[in-house]
Amino acid sequence: MSFTKLDELGRKLEALEHAQAMLGVDEAVQMPSGGGEKRAEAMATLAGMYHEMAAAPHIAELIADAESEALDAMQQAALRELRRTYTNLTCLSSDFVRKQVAARIRSEQLWRELRPTGNWKDFLPAFEGVIATLRKEARLRSDALNLAPYDAMIEQYDPGSRTSEISPVFAELKSFLKNFIPRAIEAQQKKPPAKTFNAPFPVEKQKALGQAIMKALGFDFEHGRLDVSHHPFCGGVPTDVRMTTRYNENEFLSALMGIVHETGHGLYEQGLPKQWAHWPLGRARGMAMHESQSLFVEKQIARNPAFWEWAMPIVSEHLGADAIEGWNLTDILTHVHKIKPGLIRVDADEATYPLHVILRYELEQDLVTGKLAPRDVPEAWDAKMKDYIGLSTIDNPKDGPMQDVHWPSGAIGYFPSYTLGALMAAQQWAAIEKATPSIAHDMRRGDFSSLNKWRHDNIWSKASTLSTPELLQQATGEPLNVKYFTEHLQRRYLP
Amino acid sequence: MSFTKLDELGRKLEALEHAQAMLGVDEAVQMPSGGGEKRAEAMATLAGMYHEMAAAPHIAELIADAESEALDAMQQAALRELRRTYTNLTCLSSDFVRKQVAARIRSEQLWRELRPTGNWKDFLPAFEGVIATLRKEARLRSDALNLAPYDAMIEQYDPGSRTSEISPVFAELKSFLKNFIPRAIEAQQKKPPAKTFNAPFPVEKQKALGQAIMKALGFDFEHGRLDVSHHPFCGGVPTDVRMTTRYNENEFLSALMGIVHETGHGLYEQGLPKQWAHWPLGRARGMAMHESQSLFVEKQIARNPAFWEWAMPIVSEHLGADAIEGWNLTDILTHVHKIKPGLIRVDADEATYPLHVILRYELEQDLVTGKLAPRDVPEAWDAKMKDYIGLSTIDNPKDGPMQDVHWPSGAIGYFPSYTLGALMAAQQWAAIEKATPSIAHDMRRGDFSSLNKWRHDNIWSKASTLSTPELLQQATGEPLNVKYFTEHLQRRYLP
Numbered sequence: 001m002s003f004t005k006l007d008e009l010g011r012k013l014e015a016l017e018h019a020q021a022m023l024g025v026d027e028a029v030q031m032p033s034g035g036g037e038k039r040a041e042a043m044a045t046l047a048g049m050y051h052e053m054a055a056a057p058h059i060a061e062l063i064a065d066a067e068s069e070a071l072d073a074m075q076q077a078a079l080r081e082l083r084r085t086y087t088n089l090t091c092l093s094s095d096f097v098r099k100q101v102a103a104r105i106r107s108e109q110l111w112r113e114l115r116p117t118g119n120w121k122d123f124l125p126a127f128e129g130v131i132a133t134l135r136k137e138a139r140l141r142s143d144a145l146n147l148a149p150y151d152a153m154i155e156q157y158d159p160g161s162r163t164s165e166i167s168p169v170f171a172e173l174k175s176f177l178k179n180f181i182p183r184a185i186e187a188q189q190k191k192p193p194a195k196t197f198n199a200p201f202p203v204e205k206q207k208a209l210g211q212a213i214m215k216a217l218g219f220d221f222e223h224g225r226l227d228v229s230h231h232p233f234c235g236g237v238p239t240d241v242r243m244t245t246r247y248n249e250n251e252f253l254s255a256l257m258g259i260v261h262e263t264g265h266g267l268y269e270q271g272l273p274k275q276w277a278h279w280p281l282g283r284a285r286g287m288a289m290h291e292s293q294s295l296f297v298e299k300q301i302a303r304n305p306a307f308w309e310w311a312m313p314i315v316s317e318h319l320g321a322d323a324i325e326g327w328n329l330t331d332i333l334t335h336v337h338k339i340k341p342g343l344i345r346v347d348a349d350e351a352t353y354p355l356h357v358i359l360r361y362e363l364e365q366d367l368v369t370g371k372l373a374p375r376d377v378p379e380a381w382d383a384k385m386k387d388y389i390g391l392s393t394i395d396n397p398k399d400g401p402m403q404d405v406h407w408p409s410g411a412i413g414y415f416p417s418y419t420l421g422a423l424m425a426a427q428q429w430a431a432i433e434k435a436t437p438s439i440a441h442d443m444r445r446g447d448f449s450s451l452n453k454w455r456h457d458n459i460w461s462k463a464s465t466l467s468t469p470e471l472l473q474q475a476t477g478e479p480l481n482v483k484y485f486t487e488h489l490q491r492r493y494l495p
Numbered sequence: 496m497s498f499t500k501l502d503e504l505g506r507k508l509e510a511l512e513h514a515q516a517m518l519g520v521d522e523a524v525q526m527p528s529g530g531g532e533k534r535a536e537a538m539a540t541l542a543g544m545y546h547e548m549a550a551a552p553h554i555a556e557l558i559a560d561a562e563s564e565a566l567d568a569m570q571q572a573a574l575r576e577l578r579r580t581y582t583n584l585t586c587l588s589s590d591f592v593r594k595q596v597a598a599r600i601r602s603e604q605l606w607r608e609l610r611p612t613g614n615w616k617d618f619l620p621a622f623e624g625v626i627a628t629l630r631k632e633a634r635l636r637s638d639a640l641n642l643a644p645y646d647a648m649i650e651q652y653d654p655g656s657r658t659s660e661i662s663p664v665f666a667e668l669k670s671f672l673k674n675f676i677p678r679a680i681e682a683q684q685k686k687p688p689a690k691t692f693n694a695p696f697p698v699e700k701q702k703a704l705g706q707a708i709m710k711a712l713g714f715d716f717e718h719g720r721l722d723v724s725h726h727p728f729c730g731g732v733p734t735d736v737r738m739t740t741r742y743n744e745n746e747f748l749s750a751l752m753g754i755v756h757e758t759g760h761g762l763y764e765q766g767l768p769k770q771w772a773h774w775p776l777g778r779a780r781g782m783a784m785h786e787s788q789s790l791f792v793e794k795q796i797a798r799n800p801a802f803w804e805w806a807m808p809i810v811s812e813h814l815g816a817d818a819i820e821g822w823n824l825t826d827i828l829t830h831v832h833k834i835k836p837g838l839i840r841v842d843a844d845e846a847t848y849p850l851h852v853i854l855r856y857e858l859e860q861d862l863v864t865g866k867l868a869p870r871d872v873p874e875a876w877d878a879k880m881k882d883y884i885g886l887s888t889i890d891n892p893k894d895g896p897m898q899d900v901h902w903p904s905g906a907i908g909y910f911p912s913y914t915l916g917a918l919m920a921a922q923q924w925a926a927i928e929k930a931t932p933s934i935a936h937d938m939r940r941g942d943f944s945s946l947n948k949w950r951h952d953n954i955w956s957k958a959s960t961l962s963t964p965e966l967l968q969q970a971t972g973e974p975l976n977v978k979y980f981t982e983h984l985q986r987r988y989l990p
Contacts, residue, residue: 015540019514026517034717035735045510222529240530
């Protein structure tokens with residue numbers, strides 16, 4: 001049976017993915033620097049073997065044959081998702097991919113070299129090369145998927161999401177935030193000043209605190225662990241989720257908030273259906289839904305006052321009685337609810353973050369259509385930054401268009417996922433709150449089981465059986481609706 | 496060119512080996528228990544892909560074609576070694592290998608279960624199954640390699656070594672040791688009693704001590720690291736050598752001696768020629784030569800009085816001034832030169848260890864020929880233990896034939912490597928001492944560079960260009976000669 005042959009192929013591909021995932025984790029967590037060159041060579045070779053196996057022409061025939069076999073509903077869904085990923089994988093010629101990879105590597109290396117000094121001028125030629133191949137990629141994908149070029153790029157990161165749905169939502173959100181942020185900052189200024197931390201907080205103690213919070217949040221340490229890396233991530237495989245963070249001994253919140261964010265990713269991975277792990281069907285549903293799970297834990301749970309009523313004694317237990325001695329709930333919330341407009345997306349608070357994303361979303365559409373030339377990006381960026389956030393980057397490309405790795409590495413269509421994730425997290429929260437009025441009460445006791453059960457039943461266990469919009473609709477009973485996010489912000493930040 | 500095609504194939508195989516090696520390290524060092532099932536599945540799948548690729552029939556044609564191409568001497572050597580490994584890999588049918596793997600897995604699992612209680616009776620049927628397939632394997636290899644069956648098995652672990660050379664050497668060694676050990680013990684009894692350690696020695700301090708000694712011995716931490724695992728090993732790849740140990744807070748010598756032993760393996764791996772890493776030619780020359788490198792560091796260097804003159808202050812520096820306060824050189828040597836006959840091979844000292852190996856060497860030859868039936872192993876073992884070491888295991892199969900994993904997992908022909916390694920280490924030491932009379936002086940200053948240079952030039956850089964006997968002959972100027980080991984023992988243990 002062709003379906004059986006595809007199932008066997010899936011196990012081989014899964015083994016290669018397993019190796020690549022774990023080699024990537026090891027590289028970030030354990031590998032000595034001198035191992036890097038050979039590791040890169042091995043990973044590139046494994047990636048080539050994977051591509052050769054996953055994009056083999058006879059797979060098209062196997063899929064077509066399997067489609068006429070007697071399959072149950074899940075097998076049919078598995079086949080549909082395989083066809084979708086196979087089409088996405090094979091719609092670029094290997095000759096094109098080789099050239100594109102070369103352009104991306106050149107651009108990303110140059111970016112790493114030139115970013116610290118913000119040398120946009122010398123970076124521009126490589127960036128132009130990346131955008132040129134990216135436009136071609138978008139056209140090729142557009143033809144293969146029968147989608148508009150930018151939609152075809154979004155499809156790589158967030159299957160089923162389209163600009164026709166995103167743009168009105170983002171427009172509404174932008175107009176809300178431009179009005180909301182000044183009011184929130186005004187309200188913030190009336191509050192008592194933030195207390196300072198009773199540092200230092202030794203790494204080992206912060207780690208034990210993080211692990212205790214992870215455990216309470218439902219992370220399964222039989223199937224995962226927490227390590228240290230320069231850039232925090234959540235990697236590994238669903239049966240062995242490898243999370244990392246980094247510690248700052250002067251305060252404990254940045255590591256802890258990083259840990260709870262990655263825990264959200266980790267819970268999603270651990271909650272995926274095991275029996276489909278070797279099919280695309282068994283994977284998490286794209287970047288936006290993944291981000292909705294991390295932001296659900298980081299923003300909806302771990303910045304909720306009820307969470308901190310439970311968590312403050314846990315902090316004292318692990319970091320010592322004097323760590324936040326004499327702090328009341330307001331004191332901790334002052335730290336975790338701080339709004340501060342800035343230039344850097346990754347440092348942004350939950351209120352200003354979407355403006356960073358919308359700026360990029362608007363610019364990258366124009367980059368794909370050709371309306372915006374790469375050389376004009378700094379001016380376009382600056383104009384939007386001044387308009388949306390009130391800050392200029394015209395003399396500071398390092399903290400402007402050179403701040404993120406995404407564009408230099410050729411990832412366009414990825415940015416919307418972050419804010420779509422934030423909106424979906426708020427919408428999921430509202431749906432749970434409606435179904436389970438006791439969640440604030442539960443959180444005060446450190447009980448996150450009903451929050452996890454809802455997400456397990458409605459998100460995690462569904463894996464890739466539905467597109468992102470379908471999954472959200474089915475889980476929450478309605479399509480993406482910005483009001484849950486804006487109401488969340490108003491509740492949290494306005495008096 | 497066929498040689499070029501084989502070179503490309505080698506890079507793919509190397510990437511798969513890299514993945515398997517690192518997944519193995521991660522499993523022992525980092526992996527949470529729940530990750531084990533999927534890891535085993537992934538590693539089995541990768542091993543299958545490797546075998547399919549490495550044993551593909553068209554490789555025989557490529558090798559034959561390449562043999563008529565214009566190649567330099569190293570390329571010719573690479574091709575010869577590839578042919579040798581390809582013949583060894585393909586001389587068993589995949590149907591046979593599948594059955595054998597099943598028998599081995601069943602036997603090894605049963606051994607793990609039954610060993611703690613020494614339940615030989617229930618283990619026997621599985622062991623009989625392993626030995627039956629092993630006899631068939633030896634015959635198949637014998638036919639393919641044109642070697643006697645047991646020699647064909649040794650060839651798997653120690654290419655080029657033959658019983659015709661080993662047996663007279665082991666016979667001489669056995670007769671020497673039966674006379675030497677009682678005399679050495681008598682001399683030992685006249686020495687002052689061993690001082691006790693000023694424990695505890697915290698793990699972090701022991702680790703720093705171990706790393707300092709490793710570094711001085713020449714281990715390159717840019718291309719390797721030291722971790723903790725239940726069973727110490729040296730794994731990874733030559734550009735990224737992963738060593739492990741385990742610590743006992745009550746004393747520091749077992750971890751430190753384990754570390755220096757594995758450092759010997761690690762130095763060999765780090766010293767292999769990088770440009771041939773993706774060919775069998777570039778690998779270390781078999782288990783016996785590998786063991787000669789670990790035993791060289793552990794026995795020849797790190798139990799040498801000159802080493803301890805340098806190392807004792809290093810110990811105090813890392814473990815504290817009171818760790819071995821008031822100890823003189825004799826006090827430390829009492830610990831590292833202790834001879835104590837016992838039942839367990841892995842716990843044996845350097846004088847009694849070869850008798851454990853010779854016992855196994857003699858028995859496993861008879862197991863392969865059929866002269867010894869599996870059910871008669873406990874009696875045969877006991878008879879030799881009483882004869883060679885003066886201890887009985889007849890009522891204690893747990894500490895008799897059930898003590899090692901080798902036979903239960905179907906590894907026969909491996910044991911001689913341990914003692915061949917010890918003999919070759921002594922022979923290498925003698926050759927270096929002759930060429931560089933200053934080595935004792937150098938060691939007293941913590942300078943191991945001349946020891947490493949000789950081994951780099953004569954052993955490590957040669958990789959698999961020669962068979963084990965050829966390599967030893969070329970390095971030391973003569974074939975395997977037991978006198979260097981026996982003279983070493985006499986010098987160290989007799990007054």
